[in-house]
Amino acid sequence: MLFSHNFSRYLQISSINMTLKFFMIIMSVLTVVNGLDNGLARTPPMGWMQWERFRCLTDCDNYPDECISHKLFRAMADHMLSDGYLDAGYEYVIIDDCWFSHKRDNEGRLQPDPDRFPYGIKSLADYIHSKGLKFGIYADYGIFTCAGYPGSLNHLEIDAHTFAEWGVDYLKFDGCYSDYITIDKGYIEMDKYLNATDRPIVYSCSWPAYQESNDMESNYTALAQTCNLWRNWDDIDDSWESVSEIISWFSTNQDRLAPFSGPGHWNDPDMLIIGNYGLSLEQCKAQMAIWSIMAAPLIMSVDLRTIDAEFRDIILNKEAISVNQDPLGIMGRLVLTRNKINIWTKPLQPREDGQQPYAIALMSNRTDGYPYKIGFTLTELNITNPNGFQMKDVFEKNNTLPFITDDEKIYLRMKPTGGALLVFTPIEEQLIVV
Ligand SMILES: *[C@@H]1O[C@H](CO)[C@@H](O)[C@H](O)[C@H]1NC(C)=O
Ligand SMILES: *[C@@H]1O[C@H](CO)[C@@H](O)[C@H](O)[C@H]1NC(C)=O
Ligand SMILES: *[C@@H]1O[C@H](CO)[C@@H](O)[C@H](O)[C@H]1NC(C)=O
Ligand SMILES: *[C@@H]1O[C@H](CO)[C@@H](O)[C@H](O)[C@H]1NC(C)=O
Ligand SMILES: *[C@@H]1O[C@H](CO)[C@@H](O)[C@H](O)[C@H]1NC(C)=O
Numbered sequence: 511m512l513f514s515h516n517f518s519r520y521l522q523i524s525s526i527n528m529t530l531k532f533f534m535i536i537m538s539v540l541t542v543v544n545g546l547d548n549g550l551a552r553t554p555p556m557g558w559m560q561w562e563r564f565r566c567l568t569d570c571d572n573y574p575d576e577c578i579s580h581k582l583f584r585a586m587a588d589h590m591l592s593d594g595y596l597d598a599g600y601e602y603v604i605i606d607d608c609w610f611s612h613k614r615d616n617e618g619r620l621q622p623d624p625d626r627f628p629y630g631i632k633s634l635a636d637y638i639h640s641k642g643l644k645f646g647i648y649a650d651y652g653i654f655t656c657a658g659y660p661g662s663l664n665h666l667e668i669d670a671h672t673f674a675e676w677g678v679d680y681l682k683f684d685g686c687y688s689d690y691i692t693i694d695k696g697y698i699e700m701d702k703y704l705n706a707t708d709r710p711i712v713y714s715c716s717w718p719a720y721q722e723s724n725d726m727e728s729n730y731t732a733l734a735q736t737c738n739l740w741r742n743w744d745d746i747d748d749s750w751e752s753v754s755e756i757i758s759w760f761s762t763n764q765d766r767l768a769p770f771s772g773p774g775h776w777n778d779p780d781m782l783i784i785g786n787y788g789l790s791l792e793q794c795k796a797q798m799a800i801w802s803i804m805a806a807p808l809i810m811s812v813d814l815r816t817i818d819a820e821f822r823d824i825i826l827n828k829e830a831i832s833v834n835q836d837p838l839g840i841m842g843r844l845v846l847t848r849n850k851i852n853i854w855t856k857p858l859q860p861r862e863d864g865q866q867p868y869a870i871a872l873m874s875n876r877t878d879g880y881p882y883k884i885g886f887t888l889t890e891l892n893i894t895n896p897n898g899f900q901m902k903d904v905f906e907k908n909n910t911l912p913f914i915t916d917d918e919k920i921y922l923r924m925k926p927t928g929g930a931l932l933v934f935t936p937i938e939e940q941l942i943v944v
Contacts, residue, residue, distance in 0.1 A: 543734050545775040548705065550712045551738040552773040553835040555680065555807045557602025557646065558586055558595070562746055562781045562811035566608040566657045570626055576813075578608045579626035580634050587638045589814035596643060598826045599835065600810065602680050602712070603638050604646030610659035619672050620649070620660060635677035646680030646712070647673060651696045652687030661687055666696070667703045674707035682714040690720035694732055701736045714778070715740040722763075730767065734775040739807050742767065746780035748788035750927055756780065757800050757873065761844035761852070771805050771841035778807050785812035785821035795905050796873045796929025798824050802834040803842035803854045803871035803931070829904035830931055833858065833869040842869065845891055850875045851884045851924055855891050858933075865936035868893050872932075874924040881923040888934070889916045899934040913937070 560578060570577040575585075587603050590596050609631070611621045622631050635645040649669055652661045662669045662683075673681060683700060685693050697715050704711050715737035718728035722743050733740050743759050746752050756779050760767065767777050782801060784794040801808060810825060817825075824830075833856065842856025854871040861867065870891065876882055888894065898915040903922075914920060914934070922930055 543731075543770055543772055543775065545734045545772065546701075546713070546736060546738060547774070548710055548713075548738070550710055550774065551776065553837065553839065554776050554805050555602060555712055555714075555739060555809065556598075556600045556831075556835075557604055557644070557680070557809050558590060558600060558814065559602075559604040559606055559646070559682070559781055559809045559811050561606035562748060562783050563786055563813060564811075568608055568623070568626065575815075577626065578605075580629060583634055584637055586814050587641050587643055590643055591641050593814060593822065594826055595810075595814070596641075598828070599831055600808065600825075602644045602646045602809070604648070604680055604682060604809065606648045606682065607650075607655050607657045607684070608659065609648070610655065612659060614660055614665070618665060618668055620662075620665075620669060632676045639677060644679035645677060646682060647676070647678050648682045648684065649673075650684040650686055650688075651693065651700065651717075652685060654687045656684055656686035662700070663688065663696070666700050670700065670703035670707055673704075673711065674709040678709070678711055680712040680714065683716060685716045685720045688720075690717075690724055690726070693717045693720060694729065698732070698736050712738045714738065718742045719744065727766070730770040734770045734772075738774060739776040739778045741778045741780060743779070746783060748783050748786045750789055750793050753783070753789065753793065753797050754875065754927075757852075760804060761854075764841070764843045768841040768843055772839040773837070776805060776807055776839070777841060779804065781809045781811040782825065783811060784825050785810075785817040790927070791820060791824075792925040792928030794821055794824050795931075796927065798827065798830050799871040799905075799929040799931035800854065800873055802830045803856045803869055805834060805836070805839050805841050805856075808834055824905070827904060829902065829933055833904075833931065833933065836869075842871065846886065847875075848886065849882065849884060851882070853886060853891065855893065861936075863938065865895070865938065867936060868899075868934045870932045870934065872922060872924060872930045874926055874928050876924070876926050879926050881925050883921055883923050885919045885921045887917050887919055888914065893934065895936040897937045899936055902933045902935070904931045904933060905929075 567577045611623050615621045638645045650661045654661045697717050719741040721728045836858045838859050842854045844854050846853040852873045856869045858867040894916045900911040901914045
């Protein structure tokens with residue numbers, strides 16, 4: 511027999527607690543951050559970018575399908591549409607470095623390589639827009655781009671105008687060949703020129719990546735006022751070692767970074783490398799779980815023409831995406847490491863009845879080669895609800911939702927260097943089976 515107890519007394523107490531707790535969370539976000547006011551990136555940007563997978567391959571004679579050319583971006587735009595990425599929220603198609611001609615035109619404007627982009631950038635942007643997608647491009651604040659193409663130094667205003675004319679919706683502005691100590695000023699100036707074009711352009715900055723990797727702490731107040739997202743640290747490479755180092759850097763620095771995450775302004779641990787050569791399926795789940803809990807931009811860098819379905823399913827996982835895109839934009843934090851398994855928590859937007867849902871991500875840093883059974887309780891993570899939660903393990907196919915109370919042990923068999931993402935939905939009335 512199934513009957514329900516109404517714990518209304520507890521509910522009232524708990525909802526006051528929840529409201530207080532929620533208020534404190536909100537205050538800790540709002541008191542610090544007064545962000546860029548261009549109305550964009552209210553949730554972490556999602557899209558596709560060439561760099562990690564295709565790098566600076568310009569040899570179109572030998573690699574016509576993989577070189578950095580208009581064809582590559584058209585093909586990716588087609589797949590964003592046909593394979594469900596746009597429906598899932600991935601909307602920006604972003605060109606990274608190496609699209610340039612080595613010379614500016616007679617009027618000082620940037621121009622694309624004429625062989626690889628024979629119809630110009632505007633026509634590529636038009637094509638991408640015609641698919642309902644948005645278009646992003648790359649430039650660099652310094653003398654040169656990282657790959658040695660013309661930089662924007664002394665050309666900020668004209669470059670901002672060129673991008674707006676072309677229909678750019680997202681600018682990744684890199685910082686190679688510039689002075690990292692004073693680099694902030696250039697980015698702040700560029701923001702003014704972008705704003706003056708009147709075109710809404712998501713502004714992705716790289717200045718902390720150059721400062722933090724030189725042991726200098728960046729000014730995140732200025733970043734949140736200037737940029738929609740910023741690359742905090744090193745570039746990602748196609749290896750677990752790289753993913754693990756990035757996660758480790760972000761968790762070590764989380765108390766400094768998390769207050770600046772929120773609608774319109776995001777910390778960016780770099781691209782998703784899911785579906786490439788370097789990560790196992792379980793490691794891909796770990797990247798997706800941690801990127802989702804960190805409210806990181808979800809910018810894929812993978813060949814959408816050849817990605818295997820099981821990797822695509824991770825990228826398209828609706829529940830992971832909804833944790834990532836939670837409207838509060840709180841950057842989750844690493845709260846507990848037990849037997850080399852890292853546990854992160856993130857409060858999600860409260861429901862209308864005031865109840866507080868949570869996401870929990872686990873990442874195994876064990877390399878012993880067999881699944882390891884980890885146990886923990888919600889109380890140990892400071893997560894409580896007197897009536898318990900329903901738990902969903904988002905990468906598990908079994909959709910049965912177990913019922914979990916605060917002090918009940920939750921056991922997961924974590925695969926070595928694998929990840930898991932759990933969503934906890936609070937229950938109002940306790941259902942008791944007799
Ligand atoms: C320019 O900045 C103003 C003030 O912050 C803001 O209201 C406006 O939306 C910005 N416009 C664009 C195109 O970014
Ligand atoms: C950081 O930037 C903010 C906003 O521009 C500024 O008010 C503050 O003085 C800066 N802090 C430091 C330590 O430079
Ligand atoms: C994993 O363990 C190694 C070795 O102890 C450590 O250096 C690294 O920071 C850990 N990574 C994470 C993400 O915890
Ligand atoms: C839980 O909260 C207590 C008291 O505020 C704190 O000392 C402890 O570190 C927290 N634990 C976790 C896992 O957040
Ligand atoms: C699905 O999960 C539930 C709850 O954890 C468990 O009782 C059940 O045995 C699982 N079913 C399968 C087919 O794994």
